[in-house]
Amino acid sequence: MAQQARAIQTRQSILLAAAAVFDERGYGSTTINEILARAGVTRGALYFHFASKEELALGVMEAQMDLGPLPPQLTKLQELVDQGLLLAHQLRHDPLVRASVGLAMEPWGEGLDRSAPFRSWIERLRTLLEAARTQGELLPHVSPEETAELLAGAFTGIQEMSQVLCERKDLQRRVAVMLHHVLPSISLPALLPTLDIAEDRAERLLALREAQEHG
Amino acid sequence: MAQQARAIQTRQSILLAAAAVFDERGYGSTTINEILARAGVTRGALYFHFASKEELALGVMEAQMDLGPLPPQLTKLQELVDQGLLLAHQLRHDPLVRASVGLAMEPWGEGLDRSAPFRSWIERLRTLLEAARTQGELLPHVSPEETAELLAGAFTGIQEMSQVLCERKDLQRRVAVMLHHVLPSISLPALLPTLDIAEDRAERLLALREAQEHG
Numbered sequence A, B: 001m002a003q004q005a006r007a008i009q010t011r012q013s014i015l016l017a018a019a020a021v022f023d024e025r026g027y028g029s030t031t032i033n034e035i036l037a038r039a040g041v042t043r044g045a046l047y048f049h050f051a052s053k054e055e056l057a058l059g060v061m062e063a064q065m066d067l068g069p070l071p072p073q074l075t076k077l078q079e080l081v082d083q084g085l086l087l088a089h090q091l092r093h094d095p096l097v098r099a100s101v102g103l104a105m106e107p108w109g110e111g112l113d114r115s116a117p118f119r120s121w122i123e124r125l126r127t128l129l130e131a132a133r134t135q136g137e138l139l140p141h142v143s144p145e146e147t148a149e150l151l152a153g154a155f156t157g158i159q160e161m162s163q164v165l166c167e168r169k170d171l172q173r174r175v176a177v178m179l180h181h182v183l184p185s186i187s188l189p190a191l192l193p194t195l196d197i198a199e200d201r202a203e204r205l206l207a208l209r210e211a212q213e214h215g
Helices: A002-029 A033-040 A043-049 A053-064 A075-095 A095-105 A115-135 A144-166 A171-188 A189-194 A201-214 B004-031 B032-039 B042-051 B052-066 B076-093 B095-106 B115-134 B146-167 B171-185 B188-194 B201-214
Strands: none
Touching: A002 A033, A002 A053, A002 A095, A002 B004, A033 A043, A033 A053, A053 A095, A075 A095, A075 A115, A075 A144, A075 A171, A095 A144, A115 A144, A115 B076, A144 A171, A144 B115, A144 B146, A144 B171, A144 B188, A171 A189, A171 B146, A171 B171, B004 B042, B004 B052, B004 B095, B032 B042, B032 B052, B042 B052, B052 B095, B052 B171, B076 B095, B076 B115, B076 B146, B076 B171, B076 B201, B095 B115, B115 B146, B115 B201, B146 B171, B171 B188
């Protein structure tokens, strides 16, 4: 059991090292040797967990999808807002998240499916919007599928532009601006004043989560 | 004068060849030899116009900014819609536009300013939105700067996602969906029914322009 825990820890530290190197150098320029040096593990340990650079990249992209549990909110639209603002926060502070988004943007490796992270985010947003519909939060004309695709695509570009213009320093503000522009077109008007779309929402959610874990 | 016309034509055919190769292979993998082979010009001719691969890439990016003249519309918001839908159309059909967007997305060359195309698009959109404000088309709380940045960023990601998911086949629909979600948050409600945001708007505008040129 201790051995299994150690294996999980080794795998995690390899992923973190891979993420850091992918994030700094891009997929194409990264070598397994650089990841080895950063992770401080043996070549044997690395290949036990990941057979190739491609598998490392896929591992990084899978790890990203887990933003951790978020507290349920009164409305599904608030949970949608929370996902977006938390992802913006993690993109600034979590190298795994940052690397996996970078990998999704870069055409790497023949035959690898770059569409997987997009489809996965669209599916997550669509599920939230369907639930919002069931709870009667959406305007009648809204298509959860179309809105989910719009939000996933728009977020992708906003984070890219924010990275290019200012190393993502203003990303949470930009995502809040996007939500302020899109929500009035999908939400029942009466719900709008209840939604908390403040730039510092993610920080408050994370502080709450930490307090609950340690309280 | 005939000589000058020939020089312009040579420059244009080099740019088109460079755009096609950048589009297919990305900046990093493109070689000047491939561009030479595609353009069918001499090495001397190419270096007369462009001293390096970087200069070729900058030339492609500059050429893209010109979508050609569009007919003035009754509202500036319709002109904003037209710019977005025409760019979506050109991204599908014009290799110069496609390559220049690809170059803006790819980190190429040390010290090159990837932010230039973003700043240029933001500026163009901001100018249109300021004009819309002057004509009384915008809701009072709208910030032309913020909305321009949102539209530039969202468009960037939507075209990237559309490329990854389906080679941009649905790009015009996706841009129309974006406009349908954003315009109600910035436009005077009474103007909304006057806006033509149909997916085939760009084709109709281009047909009109062609008819005027040849009529």
